[in-house]
Amino acid sequence: MKPNAGMVTLALSKGRIFDETLPLLQAAGIKVLEDPEKSRKLILTTSRPEVRVIIVRATDVPTYVQYGGADLGVTGLDTLIEHGAAAGGGLYQPLDLQIARCRVSVAVRVDFDYASAVRQGSRLKVATKYVNIARDFFAAKGVHVDLIKLYGSMELAPLTGLADAIVDLVSTGNTLKANQLVEVERIMDISSRLVVNQAALKLKRDAIRPLIDSFAAAVGKLQPA
Ligand code: AMP
Numbered sequence: 001m002k003p004n005a006g007m008v009t010l011a012l013s014k015g016r017i018f019d020e021t022l023p024l025l026q027a028a029g030i031k032v033l034e035d036p037e038k039s040r041k042l043i044l045t046t047s048r049p050e051v052r053v054i055i056v057r058a059t060d061v062p063t064y065v066q067y068g069g070a071d072l073g074v075t076g077l078d079t080l081i082e083h084g085a086a087a088g089g090g091l092y093q094p095l096d097l098q099i100a101r102c103r104v105s106v107a108v109r110v111d112f113d114y115a116s117a118v119r120q121g122s123r124l125k126v127a128t129k130y131v132n133i134a135r136d137f138f139a140a141k142g143v144h145v146d147l148i149k150l151y152g153s154m155e156l157a158p159l160t161g162l163a164d165a166i167v168d169l170v171s172t173g174n175t176l177k178a179n180q181l182v183e184v185e186r187i188m189d190i191s192s193r194l195v196v197n198q199a200a201l202k203l204k205r206d207a208i209r210p211l212i213d214s215f216a217a218a219v220g221k222l223q224p225a
Contacts, residue, residue, distance in 0.1 A: 007050055007052060008050060008051045008072070008204060008207045009052055009053075009071050010053050010054070010071070010072045010073065010074075011053075011054050011056050011064045011069070011072070012053055012054070012055060012056075012061070012074055013055070013057060013058035013061060013074075014055055016100045017058065017075070017099070017192055018036060020100055020192070021074050021097070021099065023222055024097060024099070024215050024218045024219070025046070027215075027217070027218030027221070028210075028211055028215060028218065029214070030046050030047060030048050030051055031046060031047040032046050033046060033047060036055045041055075042054060042056075043055075050207060051207075051211075056070075058075065058076065058079055059079055059083070061073040061074065061075040062075055062079060062083040062091060062195060063083070065091055065196065065197050066083075066197065068197050068200060070197070071196065071197050071204060071208060072194060072195065072196045072197070072208065073194075073195050074097060074192050074193070074195075075192060075193060076100060076102075076191070076192050076193075077188075077192070077193055078104055078130060078133065078190050080193060080195070081130075081133055082129075082130055082132050082133065090197065090199075091196070091197070091198070092196040092197070092198045092201055093193050093194070093196075094196060094216075095193065095194040095215055095216055095219065096193055096219075097191065097193060097194055097219055098191050098192075099191060100190075101190065101191045102169045102170060102171040103169070103170050103186050103187070103189050103190055104130060104133055104167060104168070104169060104170075104186075104190060105167070105169075105170045105184075105185060105186050105187060106137075106165050106166070106167055106183070106184050106185040106187065107155075107166050107168060107181045107183050107184065108165045108166075108181065108184055109158045109159065110180050110182050112158065112165075114165065114185075117164065121143075121144070123144045124138075124143060124144070124145045124146070125145070125146050125148060125163040125164045125165070126138070126146070126163055126165045126166065126167060127147075127148040127157035127162055127165075128148070128149070128154060128167035128168065129149070129150055129154065131147050133187060134147055134167040134187075137185075137187045148163055154166040154168045155168070155176065158181060159179060159180070166181070167187065169190065170183055194212065196208065
């Protein structure tokens with residue numbers, strides 16, 4: 001028997017996604033009994049014995065769900081696209097949870113003239129964690145770019161001369177401002193999505209379907225238009 005048979009496993013990442021998923025879980029009558037910021041445990045119990053939460057890296061959520069290590073997960077659209085699963089890949093995407101909203105944008109140093117670099121057809125060095133999103137965006141715009149893959153602190157790249165521009169998540173814009181960077185293009189709006197393993201949905205339908213339905217009802221209630 002698989003280690004999670006008879007159990008519904010939800011994959012979350014620490015931070016904004018965990019924090020903003022809690023009210024949705026609460027609305028579904030599920031209380032997470034441990035705090036991942038205080039405990040080192042990676043498997044958290046909930047008030048429902050048959051539901052557990054696992055804490056994984058944000059970029060690993062689609063992988064866990066796709067291969068059945070978790071039945072469901074919450075992940076940003078950015079992460080889904082980079083995972084290559086936006087259009088399927090064994091992941092059923094029933095819901096936009098409308099949480100952890102932000103956008104993917106292009107940013108440059110305040111003293112870099114992005115518009116004229118683009119107009120002149122210059123080749124841009126772009127540092128990002130989001131290579132697929134960046135590649136598609138600049139290709140569609142007809143701008144030649146050398147992409148430099150980074151795993152964090154993207155803001156440093158234009159400040160140190162590593163790159164002309166970055167493609168990163170922007171929420172309030174405070175991080176860009178604090179680093180003398182300016183947003184020059186909005187590539188796409190991002191929010192977190194519920195993803196479900198398609199096989200698990202069939203095998204554990206009676207447990208998973210009501211969860212999806214309560215999340216759907218909670219999204220409407222918690223996020224008045
Ligand atoms: P802000 O200063 O509010 O614009 O936030 C930007 C910083 O927070 C950047 O380092 C982003 O990578 C990160 N960030 C913003 N929104 C999100 C999100 N929804 N999920 C993960 N990281 C985010």
